[in-house]
């Protein structure tokens with residue numbers, strides 16, 4: 001299971017508050033609401049701040065992908081890459097050398113992202 005980590009410092013708050021290894025984004029956000037209210041006097045988090053928070057939540061887990069999940073029957077798999085970025089960079093090499101794709105079209109990329117497994 002991926003773990004979710006957030007620190008107030010990552011969104012420019014100078015309070016030292018951190019949540020480490022929450023079991024889900026929902027869990028983390030629920031706790032953050034309590035913290036926002038009690039420590040920052042924010043009773044409801046405005047959407048722009050919420051987006052900023054979400055983009056600063058760090059997810060730790062292992063990232064896996066197989067070409068079969070997007071309908072390619074080449075047998076290629078990547079298992080346990082340490083980040084989505086790493087996995088996508090590795091996949092670019094495979095796409096280029098095995099599928100002759102010099103760049104991955106946006107719709108294919110979206111499909112790939114939906115099929116990346118995080119454990």
Ligand SMILES: [Zn+2]
Pocket residue numbers: 008013015016017035039040
């Ligand atoms: Zn804080």
Ligand SMILES: [Zn+2]
Pocket residue numbers: 067072074075076094098099
């Ligand atoms: Zn492939």
